[in-house]
Amino acid sequence: MPPLRTLLAVPVSLALLSLSPAASSAPAAPATDTLLPLLVTRGRAPAAALLAREESGTRYAGAGRGIARADHFRAGSITKTFIATVVLQLAAEHRLSLSDTVEQHLPGLVRGAGNDGRTMTLRALLTHTSGLNDFAVDTRAVVPLSPLQALRIALTHPPADPGRFSYSSTNYVLLGMVIKQVTGHSYATEAERRIIAPLGLTGTSFPGSRISLPSPHGRAYAADGTDVTELDPRVAGAAGELVTTLADLDRFYAALLGGELLPPRRLREMLDTRTAHGLYGMGLFPVKLPCGITVWGHNGRITGSYVRTAATVDGRRVLTFRVNTDAIADPDLEPRLLAAEFCPRTP
Numbered sequence: 282m283p284p285l286r287t288l289l290a291v292p293v294s295l296a297l298l299s300l301s302p303a304a305s306s307a308p309a310a311p312a313t314d315t316l317l318p319l320l321v322t323r324g325r326a327p328a329a330a331l332l333a334r335e336e337s338g339t340r341y342a343g344a345g346r347g348i349a350r351a352d353h354f355r356a357g358s359i360t361k362t363f364i365a366t367v368v369l370q371l372a373a374e375h376r377l378s379l380s381d382t383v384e385q386h387l388p389g390l391v392r393g394a395g396n397d398g399r400t401m402t403l404r405a406l407l408t409h410t411s412g413l414n415d416f417a418v419d420t421r422a423v424v425p426l427s428p429l430q431a432l433r434i435a436l437t438h439p440p441a442d443p444g445r446f447s448y449s450s451t452n453y454v455l456l457g458m459v460i461k462q463v464t465g466h467s468y469a470t471e472a473e474r475r476i477i478a479p480l481g482l483t484g485t486s487f488p489g490s491r492i493s494l495p496s497p498h499g500r501a502y503a504a505d506g507t508d509v510t511e512l513d514p515r516v517a518g519a520a521g522e523l524v525t526t527l528a529d530l531d532r533f534y535a536a537l538l539g540g541e542l543l544p545p546r547r548l549r550e551m552l553d554t555r556t557a558h559g560l561y562g563m564g565l566f567p568v569k570l571p572c573g574i575t576v577w578g579h580n581g582r583i584t585g586s587y588v589r590t591a592a593t594v595d596g597r598r599v600l601t602f603r604v605n606t607d608a609i610a611d612p613d614l615e616p617r618l619l620a621a622e623f624c625p626r627t628p
Contacts, residue, residue: 357586377459
């Protein structure tokens with residue numbers, strides 16, 4: 282999901298504040314929280330929620346019905362940040378190099394329609410500059426596949442221009458295969474051992490083929506209103522399988538950008554966007570807000586769920602918001618929410 286590709290009406294009690302003599306003495310709600318209901322009214326989502334994390338604590342807001350702070354939900358392409366972190370940890374341990382070719386780890390696997398693993402590096406996979414076609418475009422991310430099946434679909438297409446940024450979930454499916462080849466364990470096992478358990482992300486999991494969500498959870502809806510709460514995660518695999526919570530995503534990105542998961546050199550590599558011409562690092566992308574502040578994070582879209590996490594580069598402030606459907610109808614709302622949260626507020 283490329284960068285920025287891209288809740289019910291405001292409660293009556295908010296409207297009544299303007300009629301109350303004591304309203305002027307009440308603290309104003311944060312701008313982000315007051316914008317959140319627009320994800321329902323203008324964004325056409327059944328419900329939305331956010332959790333902001335600062336050094337002073339956390340702040341939750343919800344809009345619409347059937348959504349709660351502790352809900353588990355599918356996080357789609359936010360999975361890519363977890364996979365990239367594992368790969369960079371392996372690089373820090375000298376178990377692989379980002380300049381390794383795909384051929385060195387998966388010999389003979391990437392061939393066809395002009396694609397060649399002998400000239401394709403792990404760095405190119407991490408930064409979406411490999412040229413590999415996105416298998417999810419063909420499957421519309423609704424057909425459960427094995428990693429090999431996903432790759433074979435991608436290899437029926439010629440590559441994009443060499444070195445050009447071209448977002449493709451196939452890159453991260455391949456990285457999942459590289460992790461298994463290097464460690465002898467699945468990407469899920471390695472992410473659980475290296476990230477989920479050490480950070481205490483008790484609401485986060487790689488469900489494999491399990492179609493149900495852990496409790497508690499709300500409902501998930503496709504764009505046409507169909508209930509898609511049950512879904513086979515193999516539609517996305519290493520590129521989008523993750524199930525998580527608002528609190529866990531805030532904790533993960535705070536830890537990652539705060540230097541808890543990677544040594545400084547590897548974190549700098551993760552944030553280096555030069556290979557992708559400023560558009561993408563490795564499992565993270567930057568967004569420069571109108572006030573000049575740049576936030577880092579990822580978004581995730583999978584049938585029935587859209588989620589976005591953004592954080593300051595030091596990880597001290599993090600915002601995660603989600604809706605329980607595929608997309609936000611008004612694409613202007615996401616950048617407005619980010620600016621409202623991270624840009625300095627004027628008195």
